[in-house]
Each structure stands twice: as structure tokens, then as C-alpha cells.
Amino acid sequence: MLPVLQSVLKEKPEDLVAKRLYAYCLSKRENGEKCLEAIKHFIESTPEESQICQDYLCYAEQLTVKKEYNEAITYYKKALNADCKRQELLKDIADLFVKNRDLDSAVVYYQQYFDFEEKPAAEDLLKLGKCYYNLACQDSVPELQKEELIKADSLFKELSFQVPNSYVSYFWRARVNSMLDPETTKGLAKPYYEKVIEIGLVQPERYKRELIESYKYLGYYHYVIADAITTKNNGNPDLAKEEYGEAKSFFSKVLTLDAKDEVALKALESIKL
Secondary structure (H helix, E strand, C coil): CCCHHHHHHHHCCCCCHHHHHHHHHHHHHCCCCHHHHHHHHHHHHHHHHHCCCHHHHHHHHHHHHHHCCCHHHHHHHHHHHHHHCCCCCHHHHHHHHHHCCCCHHHHHHHHHHHHCCCCCHHHHHHHHHHHHHHHHHHCCHCCCCHHHHHHHHHHHHHHHHHHCCCCCCHHHHHHHHHHHHHCCCCEEEEEHHHHHHHHHCCCCCCCCCHHHHHHHHHHHHHHHHHHHHHHHHCCCHHHHHHHHHHHHHHHHHHHEEEECCCCHHHHHHCCCC
């Protein structure tokens, strides 16, 4: 297309359609700075009333490639304003807010996209769930943190319905419920970590990180139960032998995947039975 467009522009240098298509082609064809410069020049040299949704999208995409996320967000918003039917752009804007570490804004745009999309894709459920989880990790207000965790859990639960054979939803539900039970006395995360292990053991090397985290949680959970039994019996550990044994078993499984894991080594050292 470029030779044809160059020929048109030679005859009619101000032809808007030819200038637009020429910028689009260059932005897709060239490498490095030239990609961005082609569409940037078109945007800056064209009256705003003559610009369309695709112009802003092309510029936003190139800004994203260059990791200029703030500017990219601005032009994605302009694209959405130019064509309000392009509601899928809400997700693109939310994705950029995540990259820009602005989780509050990301949540707003993901929620707007969910209002438009009748059945969000599994990938999008995961993205919004992670946003709420990470917000909870940052939040110091207990009430807000709990609210964010509950929202995250509901999204990961929906994800488990969509992809029941994947470890992902159970892994994130485990993390959420672990935060909802910070003392690990209720074992809220236990069934989800157990599910991660069930799925992960099919390919232990592939899921090594997830298995280690799951084994550590279950080891610690049984240790907490054992310690409570021991305390209740005036420091006598005899009645807690079974729970201590479970704890040792899970921490030992960690070492089969990582023989130098310090948490597992220290835990096993502290369990004398």
C-alpha cells in the first residue's frame, strides 16, 4: 500500500484519508521509534475534529509498545469517546492501569467492562480477582481488606466453574482464604491448597512453585493444630503426635522439591516428635 499512498500524497499532500492510511501503514511496518513517530505526526498535524477512533487506537497501541502507559491511557479514552460502542476498550484501559500499578483505577474500568460483558472470559475474571487481592495486600484497614478479599474470592470461585481442571482458581482462592484466616486456625485455605496439590502432582516439575507453597501451608496448618493441642494439655505433646506427624510429612514434601528450602528445614528442626 505504501507506494500507492505515496503517489496519492505526492499529488494531494493534504488528502486526509491517504495521510491516515500512510500513518497506519508506517506504524505497523517500521521498527523502533519510527512506529510511534508515524502516527504521532498524523495526530499532531490533523485537526481534532477530523480525527477518528482508529487514529487514537493506533497511537495508543504504539504508546503501549513504548511503555508510555499514561499517554496510552489518554488516547484509549479518546478512542472510547470517539466510538462509545467499542466497550472492549475498557478492558484495554484497565490492563494499562494494572501495568501502571494503579489498581483502584483498574478495578473501576474492569467493573465497567464486566457490566457490558454478559459472561466475562476466564482471563478477565482472573485479572479482576488479582486486582482485588493485591489491593487487599496493600490495604491496612481491616474492613476494606476483608471486603476486597471476599470480592476476589467470588471472582476466583466463578473462574473455577469455567475452568475446573486448572489449578489457577484454586491457587488464588487458597491465597485469598489464607489472608482471611491469618492465624491459620480455621484452615480456610486448606481445601484449595489440597486441590492445587491434586492437580499439580500430575506434573510436579511444572507446578513446583505452587506445590511448595501448598505443602508449606498445610504443614504450618497441622503444626498450629498440634501446638494448640499441646498447649491445651499443659505442654504435653503426646496427644498431638498425629498432627505433628502430618506437619512433618508436608514439610518433608517441600524438601523433595527444594532440598535447601529454609522454611521447611527450620520447621522440621522445631518438630521434635
